[in-house]
Amino acid sequence: MVRIVLADDQTVVRAGFRALCDLTDDLQVVGEAADGPSAVACARRTRPDVVLMDIRMPGHDGLEAARQILADPDLGGTRVLVLTTFGLDEYVFEALTAGASGFLLKDVDPDDLYSAIRLVAAGGSLLDPAVTRAVVDEFSRLRGKLTDVERLDVLTDRERDVVALVARGLTNDEIGARLQMSPLTAKTHVSRALTKLNLRDRVQLVVLAYETGLVSVGDVLPPK
Template structure:
């Protein structure tokens, strides 16, 4: 059973997400929060698998709560999906950089929300979609890329190649087919790259791929 914590200051949004999640046999609502402070408290107490987190909430916002969740070793297994109205602003990139598994727009189709929860709960990310990559690229390209050697000096050539392909949005299976290796081999390289780069998850690998100039 995948346990989901809903954090949004709008009661209507929380109700809608609760009804949607409770229609599924493999999902359940662990709790609801109306601001970031409450979301963090409930996350620490309930240890949900996934948090659906609004960015803009009164008091402690979703970004601050996300940062605290990502930094808490007791919540290492809790993944966060950021909810946004899809305004192109710094919050979205910051959320991905801080460890969000991806983001959803509040007008996303129900099936998309359910799929997102399942993908992130299984350790995946929502960064293979063109819309997410476009948002990341928008903000990274506003800044001068960080010198690749500063970020990637500890990686092997194969690991660099695979990080670049992850940044392009390819799945492990797609990368394996392209490089003519097994998905298990790709998974091993991705895991090693994440460890070397200090990336919490695949989402942060995508950000690093853009920041370092591996993806343009």
């Protein structure tokens, strides 16, 4: 059973997500919160697998709540999945860099919601390459391009190639096919890159790839 906390300041939104989860056999809502402080308190009380976190809430917002939850050593098994009304929202970017495992638009289809929660609960990351690129591009426009390129110096050339393909939304299977390696080898390169760069998951790897200019919005895949 995947245990879920719903954090959103709109009662009707929480009710809608709860109703959808109630239709499944493996998703259980164990708590609700209408603001950031309540979300943190609820997470600490219930220790959920996943927090569905709205960013724009009263009190300290969902971004600060996500930071506190993800920094709490007693909540090491709790993942944060960001909810937003806006595809282009700089706060979504900040939530991803803080360690959120991905994001969903609030008009998500039920089946996609279920898949996202299960994926994140299992330790995966929810990557929508098109929206992720748009968020990073908007953040860069608002705050200026981040150019911490030297962070990538710890990577081998092959690891850089793999990271660039992760940022473009390719799976391990697709990376393996493109670079003529097994999916397991591709996965190993991803894991090594995460360790060397001190990153939590593939979402943060995507963000860093755009921040450093390893890939850019509008890039196309090179021919095989």
